[in-house]
Amino acid sequence: MTARALRATVQALPVAAHRARRHAGFVAAYGALTAVVALGALAAPLALTRAADDGLRAAVAAAGRDADVVVRYVGREGTDLRHPESFVESLTAAADGGLPPALRAVTGDPVSVLRTAGLNTLTPAGPYSLRLVHAPDAAVTWVAGGAPGTPDDGAAPDDGGSRAVEVGLSAATAEAMGVGPGDMLTLSSEVLTARVAGVFEPVAADDLAWTDAGDLLAPGPLREGASLRPASALLPAESLGTALEVLASGSATIQVRFPLDEAALRADDATTLRSDLVRAATTPDALASTTAGTPMVETVLDGVLDAYAARLAVARGQAATVLTGLAAAGGLVLFLAASLLVARRRQVLELERARGASVASVALRAAAESVPLTVLAAVAAVAATLPSGGPPSGPEALPAVAVLAVAAGAPVVLAARVAASSWAGRRVAANRRDRERDARARRTWRTSAEATVVGLAAAAVAAALFRGVVPDGDPLVAAAPILLAGACTVVVLRVLPLLLGVAERAASRGRGLVPLVAASRAAGGRTGVRGVSGASAAAPVLALTITAALTVSCAAAAATVQQAQKGAAAVVVGAAARVDGPDEDLAALALTPRPDVTTAAGTVLPRRTFARGSGLKTTVLVVDAAAFPQLTALADAGLPALGGPVPALLDPRLERTARLLEPDVWALDSTVPLVVAGVLDLAATGPHLDVTGPPTVPVVVVDRAALAASLGLAPGDLPVDVVWLDGPGAQAAVEELRDAGASSGTVTTREERATGLRTDPLAVGLVTLYLLAAGMLAALAVAAVALTVLATAPERTRVLAVLRTLGTPRAAGRALTAAELAPVLAAAVAAGLASGVLVAVLLTSAQDLGSLAGGGDPALLVPWWPFALVVGVTAAALAAAVAAEARSRRHVRIGDVLRTW
Numbered sequence: 001m002t003a004r005a006l007r008a009t010v011q012a013l014p015v016a017a018h019r020a021r022r023h024a025g026f027v028a029a030y031g032a033l034t035a036v037v038a039l040g041a042l043a044a045p046l047a048l049t050r051a052a053d054d055g056l057r058a059a060v061a062a063a064g065r066d067a068d069v070v071v072r073y074v075g076r077e078g079t080d081l082r083h084p085e086s087f088v089e090s091l092t093a094a095a096d097g098g099l100p101p102a103l104r105a106v107t108g109d110p111v112s113v114l115r116t117a118g119l120n121t122l123t124p125a126g127p128y129s130l131r132l133v134h135a136p137d138a139a140v141t142w143v144a145g146g147a148p149g150t151p152d153d154g155a156a157p158d159d160g161g162s163r164a165v166e167v168g169l170s171a172a173t174a175e176a177m178g179v180g181p182g183d184m185l186t187l188s189s190e191v192l193t194a195r196v197a198g199v200f201e202p203v204a205a206d207d208l209a210w211t212d213a214g215d216l217l218a219p220g221p222l223r224e225g226a227s228l229r230p231a232s233a234l235l236p237a238e239s240l241g242t243a244l245e246v247l248a249s250g251s252a253t254i255q256v257r258f259p260l261d262e263a264a265l266r267a268d269d270a271t272t273l274r275s276d277l278v279r280a281a282t283t284p285d286a287l288a289s290t291t292a293g294t295p296m297v298e299t300v301l302d303g304v305l306d307a308y309a310a311r312l313a314v315a316r317g318q319a320a321t322v323l324t325g326l327a328a329a330g331g332l333v334l335f336l337a338a339s340l341l342v343a344r345r346r347q348v349l350e351l352e353r354a355r356g357a358s359v360a361s362v363a364l365r366a367a368a369e370s371v372p373l374t375v376l377a378a379v380a381a382v383a384a385t386l387p388s389g390g391p392p393s394g395p396e397a398l399p400a401v402a403v404l405a406v407a408a409g410a411p412v413v414l415a416a417r418v419a420a421s422s423w424a425g426r427r428v429a430a431n432r433r434d435r436e437r438d439a440r441a442r443r444t445w446r447t448s449a450e451a452t453v454v455g456l457a458a459a460a461v462a463a464a465l466f467r468g469v470v471p472d473g474d475p476l477v478a479a480a481p482i483l484l485a486g487a488c489t490v491v492v493l494r495v496l497p498l499l500l501g502v503a504e505r506a507a508s509r510g511r512g513l514v515p516l517v518a519a520s521r522a523a524g525g526r527t528g529v530r531g532v533s534g535a536s537a538a539a540p541v542l543a544l545t546i547t548a549a550l551t552v553s554c555a556a557a558a559a560t561v562q563q564a565q566k567g568a569a570a571v572v573v574g575a576a577a578r579v580d581g582p583d584e585d586l587a588a589l590a591l592t593p594r595p596d597v598t599t600a601a602g603t604v605l606p607r608r609t610f611a612r613g614s615g616l617k618t619t620v621l622v623v624d625a626a627a628f629p630q631l632t633a634l635a636d637a638g639l640p641a642l643g644g645p646v647p648a649l650l651d652p653r654l655e656r657t658a659r660l661l662e663p664d665v666w667a668l669d670s671t672v673p674l675v676v677a678g679v680l681d682l683a684a685t686g687p688h689l690d691v692t693g694p695p696t697v698p699v700v701v702v703d704r705a706a707l708a709a710s711l712g713l714a715p716g717d718l719p720v721d722v723v724w725l726d727g728p729g730a731q732a733a734v735e736e737l738r739d740a741g742a743s744s745g746t747v748t749t750r751e752e753r754a755t756g757l758r759t760d761p762l763a764v765g766l767v768t769l770y771l772l773a774a775g776m777l778a779a780l781a782v783a784a785v786a787l788t789v790l791a792t793a794p795e796r797t798r799v800l801a802v803l804r805t806l807g808t809p810r811a812a813g814r815a816l817t818a819a820e821l822a823p824v825l826a827a828a829v830a831a832g833l834a835s836g837v838l839v840a841v842l843l844t845s846a847q848d849l850g851s852l853a854g855g856g857d858p859a860l861l862v863p864w865w866p867f868a869l870v871v872g873v874t875a876a877a878l879a880a881a882v883a884a885e886a887r888s889r890r891h892v893r894i895g896d897v898l899r900t901w
Contacts, residue, residue, distance in 0.1 A: 019345065020369050026341050027373065033337055033783065034407040035377035037330035038400050040776050041323065042385045044769055045396035048319045050388070051765020052267035052312055058761050059308045060262055063300055065211050069107055069258040069277075070298045071095040071287055087244070088112050088134065088254060091289050095256040098286035100276035106265055107258035111137050113212040114240070114254045116247055119187040120228060121194075124178035129228035130187060132167065132194070132235040132243050133216050137209040138202070140234070143171060145181030145198030150238040163246045165239035166197040172218035173231050174199045185233075192246045194233060212255045260301070267312055270305050277302045311851045315766045317477070318557065318847060322773045324478040325550040327399035329780045331406040332543035336787040338370075338410035339539070342418060343791060349415055350422040359419045366415035367408070374408040450490045457483035464843050481839045485549040488835035489542045489828075496541075496827050503823065515819060517799060540788045541828040547781040548832020548870045549839060551774045555866035556840035558770035561763060561849050564858030568850070569754035574628065574687030575600070576730035577749045579723045579737060587720040590737060596729030600627035601704065601715075602722040604689055610654055610700065611661040612671075618654065618698045620665050621682075621689060622718060625703040627726070630685045633678045634701065639709040646706045647677040651698035655679055665700060668718075672710055674700070684850075687724065691748050763852050778869050782877040785825060789817065789881035796820070796885075817882045829874050833867055 020027050060067045073091050092112045099107070118129035148166035167185075174180055174196070185194040202210060202217060210217060216232040235243060244252055280287065281297045288295060342349070352362060381400070382391045391397060460480035467477065507515040575598075579590050591599050603622035610618040625634035637647035650658055655676075657663075663674040682688060682699050689699065708715045725733050734747055757763065796817060844860045 023341065023344060026344060027369070030337050030341055031373045031377050034334060034374055034404070035380045037334060037403050038378060038381040039384050041327055041330065041400035041403050042381055042391050042397070043388070044323055044326065044773070045319065045392040046385055046388050046390045048315065048765055048769055049267070049392065051761050052315065053265065055312070055760065055762030055765070056265050056267045056270065056308055057262040059304050060260055060265060060301070063304050066300045067260055067304055068299060069099070069103065069301065070212070071256045072296045072298055073254040073289065088114055088136065091254050092256050094289040095287055095295070099258065100280055102269065102272045103276040103280065106261050106273065108261050111208050111257045111259070112254060114252055115214060116243065116252055118230065119192065121185045121187050123185065125176060127228050128177060128219070128231050130185065131214055131230070131232040133213050133232045134235045134237065134240050135209050135213050135216070136237065138213065138234070139204065139207065139209070140168070140200035140202055142198045142200050145196070148197035148234070148236045148239065163242050164193045164195060165235065165243050167194045167233035167235055168198050168200050169196055169233055170217050171199050171201055176219045177231065192243065200234065208257065208259055212257055270309055274302060274305045311762060314847065314851050315762055318766055319769060320478045321481060322554060322769060323399040325481055325546065326773055326776065327402050328482045329543065329547045329550060329777055330403050332539060332546065333780050333783050333787065334403065334407050335410050336539055336543060336784060336791070338414055340787055340791045341411060342414040346418055349418045353419045353422040357419070359416050362419040363412050363416040366412045370411040371408050374404055377407065378404050453483065453486045453490055457487040461842050480843060481550055481553055482546055484839050485546045485832060485835045486542065488549070488831040489545045492541055492545065492827050492831040496824065500823060517816060540784060541824065543784040544781055544825060544828035544874070545832040545835065547777045547784065548829050549836040551777045551870055552833055552836025552862070552866045553839040554770040554774045554777070556860065556862045557847065557849065558767045559861040559863045560844060560858050561767055561853050563861045564850055564853030565757040565763065566754055567858070568853045569750050569757055571686035572688045572691050573748055573750045573753050575724040575726035575750070577725045577734045577747065580690060580721070580746045580748070582720060582723060587723060590723035590725065594729055594733060597725055597727045597733050598627060600624035600724040601720045602724070603704070603718050604721045605667060608665045610665055610698070611657055611663050614657050614661055616654065616657060616698070618665065618700050619689060620667060621699055621701045622704050622707050623687065623701060627724065628687060630680065631701065634703040634706070637677050637706065639706055642710065642712050644710055645673040645675040646702050646710050648674040649678050649680040649701040650676055651700065652679050652681055653698045654700065667707060668711060670711065672707065691753060757853065766852060774866060778873045781870060782873050785874055785877035786881050789821060789878070789885060792821070793885050814882050814886050817885055818878065821878060825874055825878060829870055833870060836866070837862060
């Protein structure tokens with residue numbers, strides 16, 4: 001562009017401002033539509049991010065104190081114990097300073113506890129294994145006696161006798177042992193004597209300081225195979241040095257617990273946290289101290305993060321698909337709006353071109369209007385997201401950027417296209433053979449484009465089926481629903497002219513003029529819908545098809561997840577109720593026969609080697625198989641002989657190993673051979689080992705009676721870890737268990753689990769995103785219908801003016817508009833609904849919606865309401881647009897229309 005042309009173009013820029021003022025209504029509506037669509041594209045990822053953070057916090061909260069980071073030290077022999085209290089403080093400081101920064105940022109102040117090994121002692125109530133526990137952060141109230149200190153005889157005796165320390169006992173422990181203040185306990189073959197200085201009650205039994213204190217608050221249960229009941233005594237700092245000197249510091253274990261700060265957890269930091277955990281666990285050099293041996297890092301946070309990462313990957317993959325669909329639908333609607341805006345200025349643009357304006361100058365003036373308008377819309381959308389922590393960044397912002405790019409660029413491209421096609425000197429070939437050649441070339445280009453869309457749709461579906469939903473940007477998989485809708489649009493655009501041609505021929509044989517004109521225009525006449533505002537013929541149909549398809553697919557995904565949550569509760573719990581981790585008394589109470597309750601007992605044997613020499617670890621679930629329909633293969637297998645192989649159902653991951661090696665597992669005190677009775681995936685069928693999630697290691701299921709018969713025991717001799725209750729009286733039995741003190745076991749009912757799944761933040765956030773997307777897509781469908789009607793209104797007004805001169809009444813205008821547009825819109829809606837169902841059917845298996853629902857195998861559910869919503873809003877939008885167009889024509893004079901045609 002020469003300097004003169006550039007100067008003339010710049011001087012003509014005020015024309016853009018004048019043009020915007022002249023069409024202020026259209027420009028304002030275009031800007032508002034841009035802002036709304038951009039806001040939807042920005043708000044959706046923010047909502048999912050908030051749901052992801054809440055979901056991670058909920059998953060960590062469900063893991064309880066096991067998710068805390070615990071650094072465990074074992075005292076080193078020969079440690080200087082002149083200041084024993086600094087022994088614990090130095091290890092606490094080493095752990096605090098050595099924890100990786102990202103991990104330390106999400107943990108609270110450390111709490112330390114020192115515990116000695118169990119020391120045998122004989123009490124009036126029987127023998128105990130007593131640990132001495134130093135818990136500097138534990139707050140207690142002394143209810144008898146006083147706080148322990150340094151005993152008068154704490155110095156080393158000359159005759160080599162035992163050393164003495166003072167301790168405190170909890171009220172429950174003192175009562176169980178039958179001792180009180182002033183009583184003496186001889187520990188560990190008389191090398192140490194403990195004087196009970198006082199009896200205490202905790203200020204807060206749920207305080208973090210008691211978590212690692214073992215059995216300090218109450219004696220523990222007598223474990224299987226043990227003869228001594230475990231208990232603990234509170235050791236003060238004044239007696240710490242004496243105890244460690246006698247027992248040797250190497251017998252002391254110091255645990256430094258870092259409680260997780262759930263409010264500081266963010267899903268985006270999960271990967272960093274996971275890597276920090278691995279580094280701290282595998283290379284704990286930064287945590288090491290000269291006063292203790294190599295530290296060990298213990299937590300289940302890594303497993304929680306791994307399990308949640310798998311669910312979050314599915315959720316983000318689903319959100320990427322929804323956002324891509326919203327961006328595509330919104331971009332198409334904005335393209336239609338830009339087409340309408342440019343169509344209103346077509347004559348002005350052609351006149352500018354005729355007066356010598358270049359195509360670049362026309363595009364520049366269009367950009368001078370659309371770019372500031374888009375910037376204002378973007379600022380408004382971003383400002384609206386600020387209260388929610390927005391705007392999003394990175395890949396999550398790409399849909400909004402794409403929408404804004406379409407909003408800014410579509411008017412420029414369309415205006416340049418109008419200018420380029422005006423006064424271009426193009427001529428139609430006079431030779432019929434040349435005209436046919438040009439027509440064949442255009443058909444070839446169209447066929448190639450349509451084949452490309454269909455091929456991409458097939459490739460996207462194949463990629464989704466083989467690779468599943470990819471969370472971090474597989475554009476082909478994310479665009480699969482759009483491409484499928486595009487392929488359906490190709491079919492519609494091929495079939496629709498044939499159907500409309502039949503309708504046109506039928507109308508030509510009738511007596512009415514309006515049906516004939518409407519059928520002719522709908523079939524693609526010079527002023528028909530297929531030439532909307534000079535834009536692509538597929539744009540209106542494609543916009544409506546995509547919005548309808550995504551509305552159905554989003555609603556189907558939401559309904560499938562909600563239905564799967566109900567089924568997952570039954571799979572995870574396995575019955576009307578279950579009790580996990582019961583003690584002997586609670587197990588006996590749960591297994592008490594009742595006429596209206598069916599009970600089943602289970603034993604969980606973790607970390608067992610499957611098939612010696614294989615190196616595979618498995619979890620063995622020993623369960624009453626007759627109580628579960630999915631375990632009938634075990635119930636029907638019969639009882640083995642003493643020492644004989646036990647029938648087992650294997651996880652699919654163990655099937656190949658069982659064919660190569662003799663399957664067996666270590667159960668109780670011996671190796672038990674197994675015989676494969678079938679394959680079972682507990683993650684899909686249940687019963688689950690626990691209610692926090694599917695098992696992460698392969699599971700082997702055996703019948704309790706069969707295992708007992710092989711070991712020569714009675715089924716009642718096997719330990720009980722979980723009890724299932726079912727039947728009409730299960731709820732009453734659960735209430736009885738809770739009233740009887742079920743704090744030693746976790747009671748979960750099917751209804752409670754279903755409620756928990758329904759309120760899971762991640763699943764709720766994704767379902768909400770689905771439903772909001774369906775509503776927004778329905779609104780975009782209304783906008784597409786309105787824009788289609790507005791785009792064809794001027795030409796239809798001129799046609800009606802001619803018909804009025806032929807005696808057609810004014811009321812015929814409504815019939816003409818409806819008859820012209822209804823077939824095209826109906827075809828687009830039908831294609832969209834069909835493609836939406838196709839998307840749901842083809843992609844549900846690849847979406848892994850079961851992980852979002854909490855387990856189980858979700859079955860596709862396509863509800864009826866999205867069909868009614870799409871059809872209803874389309875019909876309502878068409879009716880409203882027809883009425884508005886008829887109202888706007890009331891003051892149009894026929895003569896003025898005919899003179900300007």
